[in-house]
Amino acid sequence: MFERxxxxxxxxxxxxxxxxRRGGAATIDAxxxxxxxxxxxxxxxxxxxxxxxxxDGLVAAFGDEEAASLSAVGVDASDWAAVPARPRRGHLRxxxxxxxxxxxxxxxxxxAKDRRxxxxxxxxxxxxxxxxxxxxxxxxxxVDRDALRAAVR
Amino acid sequence: MVxxxxxxxxxxxxxxxxxxxxxxxxxxEDDAVARAVADGWTWAQVAEALGVTKQAxxxxxxxxIGEEAG
Numbered sequence: 001m002f003e004r005x006x007x008x009x010x011x012x013x014x015x016x017x018x019x020x021r022r023g024g025a026a027t028i029d030a031x032x033x034x035x036x037x038x039x040x041x042x043x044x045x046x047x048x049x050x051x052x053x054x055x056d057g058l059v060a061a062f063g064d065e066e067a068a069s070l071s072a073v074g075v076d077a078s079d080w081a082a083v084p085a086r087p088r089r090g091h092l093r094x095x096x097x098x099x100x101x102x103x104x105x106x107x108x109x110x111x112a113k114d115r116r117x118x119x120x121x122x123x124x125x126x127x128x129x130x131x132x133x134x135x136x137x138x139x140x141x142x143v144d145r146d147a148l149r150a151a152v153r
Numbered sequence: 154m155v156x157x158x159x160x161x162x163x164x165x166x167x168x169x170x171x172x173x174x175x176x177x178x179x180x181x182e183d184d185a186v187a188r189a190v191a192d193g194w195t196w197a198q199v200a201e202a203l204g205v206t207k208q209a210x211x212x213x214x215x216x217x218i219g220e221e222a223g
Contacts (some may be wrong), residue, residue, distance in 0.1 A: 024180055069173035072162040077177075086183040089217045136169055 001106065001117075006122055007120040008042040015039055020092050024085030027095030030134050033102075034126045042119035047152045053145060058137075065137035097132055104128040112153070123152055169216050 003008060015036035020028040037044050048054070053061075067077035083138040094102070105125030109117045127149050129135050138145055162170060182203070189199050196215070200207040 005207075018174040024183060026179055064170075066173045066176065068205065069166070070177065072166045073170040075174065075177070080177060080181065083180055083184045085180060086187055086217070088183075131165070133169070133172060 001102070003052045004109075004115070006119070008040065008044075009117050009122055011040055012036045012042070012119050012122050016098070017092050021087045022085070024087055025092070025095075026088060028092050028098045029095045030097035030101040030126050030129060030132065031137070033098055033122060034058060034134055035062075037119055037123045037126070040119065044119040044123040044152060047120075047123070047148070050151065051148050053138075053141075053143065057141075061137045061141040062133065065133060066139055068140060069136070097134070099130070101125045101131065120152055122147060127152070162177075183214070183217075186210065187218050190218050 002013070005013070012033060013036070016028050016032040019032040019039070023032070025032065035055060035058055038048050038053060038058050039045070039091060048058075063077075070077050079111045101122070102125060105117060105122045107123040108121040108128070112121070114121070126134055127138075127145060138148075161167075186203075188200055189202070190196075195200075196211050197207050199214075200210040203210060
């Protein structure tokens with residue numbers, strides 16, 4: 001599948017692993033793909049910036065989502081803020097949400113009849129999710145996900 | 154930790170809470186295991202405190218902690 005990825009799209013996947021590791025994650029998740037798009041120089045990153053979503057803004061949005069989700073069950077995220085992230089060593093595998101996002105990435109490229117898979121398709125694949133951390137974080141941050149998807153297409 | 158029914162989270166919020174708790178639990182586990190080992194705990198003791206096998210905890214943490222310590 002990755003042989004059809006453009007350079008920008010491959011950079012997103014590579015950078016997603018860095019994002020995951022830096023956050024102390026055990027797997028590469030859809031949120032890391034989104035952060036990786038935002039951190040790059042592709043037109044997809046520009047679309048995100050146009051929607052007011054730069055890398056740091058997204059990091060904050062994910063932090064806010066986690067805090068809100070924890071508070072629903074009585075856990076105060078600030079009580080645990082001092083626990084440092086401990087980056088895992090070695091190759092990180094794709095988690096379920098990232099695999100779903102990449103399946104949807106492929107579908108986006110096929111639907112657009114594009115032979116090459118661009119960063120834009122990876123972003124659309126991530127944004128296609130209706131449940132999970134990414135849509136929750138974006139909704140909480142006041143992002144119109146449908147409008148964003150239309151703008152990226 | 155049973156939520157009173159009057160303030161029970163919606164299914165969506167419940168599921169999101171589980172995902173967030175697992176995320177947090179992973180972070181706390183990684184940190185607590187590293188600090189326990191640094192304090193001289195054996196892998197067997199760490200495993201017993203977590204309620205998992207020594208093999209499981211070693212597989213999950215040994216490589217990372219060995220590299221941090223070395």
